[in-house]
Amino acid sequence: MKTITRQKPQEEVMGYLAKCHKVYLIGCGTCATLCHTGGKSEVLEMKEKLKAAGKEVSGWMIIPTACDELTKYALQEEAQRIKAADCVLAMTCAIGVQMISLHLKDAKPVYPALNTLFIGMEESPGHFTEVCLQCGSCVLGRTAAVCPLVRCSKSLLNGPCGGSSEGKCEVSPDIPCAWQLIYERLKEMGRLEELEEIEPTKDWSVSVSGGPRKIDIEAECTSLS
Amino acid sequence: MKAGTKLEKVLESGHFAVTAEAGPPKGTNAEVIKKKGELLRNYCDAVNVTDNQTAIVRLSSLAGCLLLKEQGVEPVMQMVVRDRNRLAIQSDVLGAVTLGISNILCLSGDHQKFGNHPTAKGVFDIDSIQLIQTLKRMRDEKKFICGEDISGEVPIFIGAAANPFADPFEYRASRLAKKVKAGADFIQTQAVYDVARFARWMEMVRERGLDRQVHILAGVIPIKSAGMARYMRDYVPGVIVPDEVVTRMEKAASAKEEGLKIVLEIIAQLKEIPGVHGIHIMAVGWEDIVPELVERAGLMPRPTI
Numbered sequence: 263m264k265t266i267t268r269q270k271p272q273e274e275v276m277g278y279l280a281k282c283h284k285v286y287l288i289g290c291g292t293c294a295t296l297c298h299t300g301g302k303s304e305v306l307e308m309k310e311k312l313k314a315a316g317k318e319v320s321g322w323m324i325i326p327t328a329c330d331e332l333t334k335y336a337l338q339e340e341a342q343r344i345k346a347a348d349c350v351l352a353m354t355c356a357i358g359v360q361m362i363s364l365h366l367k368d369a370k371p372v373y374p375a376l377n378t379l380f381i382g383m384e385e386s387p388g389h390f391t392e393v394c395l396q397c398g399s400c401v402l403g404r405t406a407a408v409c410p411l412v413r414c415s416k417s418l419l420n421g422p423c424g425g426s427s428e429g430k431c432e433v434s435p436d437i438p439c440a441w442q443l444i445y446e447r448l449k450e451m452g453r454l455e456e457l458e459e460i461e462p463t464k465d466w467s468v469s470v471s472g473g474p475r476k477i478d479i480e481a482e483c484t485s486l487s
Numbered sequence: 488m489k490a491g492t493k494l495e496k497v498l499e500s501g502h503f504a505v506t507a508e509a510g511p512p513k514g515t516n517a518e519v520i521k522k523k524g525e526l527l528r529n530y531c532d533a534v535n536v537t538d539n540q541t542a543i544v545r546l547s548s549l550a551g552c553l554l555l556k557e558q559g560v561e562p563v564m565q566m567v568v569r570d571r572n573r574l575a576i577q578s579d580v581l582g583a584v585t586l587g588i589s590n591i592l593c594l595s596g597d598h599q600k601f602g603n604h605p606t607a608k609g610v611f612d613i614d615s616i617q618l619i620q621t622l623k624r625m626r627d628e629k630k631f632i633c634g635e636d637i638s639g640e641v642p643i644f645i646g647a648a649a650n651p652f653a654d655p656f657e658y659r660a661s662r663l664a665k666k667v668k669a670g671a672d673f674i675q676t677q678a679v680y681d682v683a684r685f686a687r688w689m690e691m692v693r694e695r696g697l698d699r700q701v702h703i704l705a706g707v708i709p710i711k712s713a714g715m716a717r718y719m720r721d722y723v724p725g726v727i728v729p730d731e732v733v734t735r736m737e738k739a740a741s742a743k744e745e746g747l748k749i750v751l752e753i754i755a756q757l758k759e760i761p762g763v764h765g766i767h768i769m770a771v772g773w774e775d776i777v778p779e780l781v782e783r784a785g786l787m788p789r790p791t792i
């Protein structure tokens with residue numbers, strides 16, 4: 263599982279930095295390195311671009327895993343150079359950006375240099391596909407382990423729409439129709455009759471629509487035991 | 488009677504029904520809808536008003552239906568789940584029924600990518616089958632999705648779409664069964680050009696006895712030009728236009744006459760297929776052909792109910 267990111271257009275990044283002269287750069291040694299969006303070479307590349315644009319880079323580092331709690335200590339170690347900067351440019355996923363902002367000692371803008379796209383499954387080296395949007399009430403048990411919420415362009419829960427053609431989604435010939443896949447897999451397993459059941463309306467309150475989701479693992483474990 | 492609409496009465500009394508389609512304007516000119524209503528009024532039993540068709544913003548289906556209703560033309564309100572969540576859907580249904588609009592067609596809707604706001608958020612809070620189920624529950628149990636009571640009657644004649652030309656083909660009759668189970672009273676299909684495939688689908692439909700539980704209206708689209716035939720063959724999702732149709736259009740001396748001939752041949756064949764209870768004419772951008780088409784198809788006069 264990896265958080266997949268893409269670099270923002272440089273104009274957008276420069277827009278954020280318009281009021282800053284000194285910038286501190288942070289990359290991430292895990293997902294962003296793997297995506298070639300915020301590893302060492304990308305951070306150094308950004309450093310050169312900023313210099314070329316007349317900015318000063320007060321320092322840079324690659325945090326091993328920016329979304330980790332240990333980020334706090336990395337920031338403490340670099341406190342001097344960060345302090346000298348007008349802002350931090352984070353070449354990490356959005357969780358990294360928020361982690362950095364949370365643990366920064368002095369109030370200072372933290373700008374994202376990346377767009378966080380999805381949590382991806384690596385189908386082959388370097389090829390990632392979105393297979394889950396963390397909806398909070400998983401239906402994979404009914405859909406032959408193919409997620410209809412992200413893999414069907416209309417998040418349909420009760421079978422293929424009228425646009426499914428020769429295995430492809432109406433949206434693009436590059437997108438396999440999720441419901442064709444589900445159909446084939448269920449057929450293979452002799453489970454087609456399960457498709458006749460009507461899946462009831464979804465509870466989105468346990469998903470993005472319910473407000474910020476939080477979980478306390480320790481409390482959950484105590485209540486289970 | 489489920490709702491007692493004219494369309495329901497025509498179908499229940501065993502007439503071969505004719506419905507047509509009127510696309511609302513990309514603006515506020517009521518005359519656009521009124522003109523189409525006037526043109527179609529004597530040549531069909533009900534007129535569908537599309538709901539932001541192909542994801543292009545237009546005057547709302549509800550407003551279009553009301554304009555037709557005021558003219559004395561029977562409307563069918565199309566409703567897609569792409570643009571509204573369950574609150575908006577149920578509230579619009581109450582609004583429609585209160586205004587006397589009781590034929591409602593439940594659709595997924597073309598993906599927003601195809602329209603004029605491709606960066607919009609697709610809602611898809613519920614899907615089209617859940618929408619059918621919702622309408623049935625509102626009508627029969629007088630309850631909202633959440634289980635709370637609705638005050639007043641909610642007469643709805645529930646429509647749904649079917650596309651025998653989409654894949655997987657073998658699943659398409661099961662999908663219809665699911666819609667019937669959810670509560671569909673009538674079906675309007677995707678446009679038929681490949682009659683053989685449609686007939687095979689109808690065979691599966693009859694095997695499951697679905698033709699006796701739901702009224703099926705076969706969709707047709709008259710083709711105006713060879714260019715339109717090619718476009719539909721190559722770019723419109725979910726439609727199958729055989730090459731033969733394209734060739735006929737290309738070779739014809741008068742494309743319009745040939746297009747009309749093709750659709751009349753199709754209708755003649757559809758009428759012979761057991762379980763087909765009517766046709767639904769989607770003459771997009773060529774509405775003025777409908778009177779001649781219905782006349783020449785031998786479907787006049789329309790029943791007076």
Ligand code: SF4
Nearest residue numbers: 394395397400401409
């Ligand atoms: S159904 Fe929900 S939890 Fe399951 S794979 Fe899809 S988005 Fe993820």
Ligand code: SF4
Nearest residue numbers: 414422423431432439
């Ligand atoms: S074609 Fe398939 S994947 Fe695409 S929206 Fe329709 S059912 Fe979903």
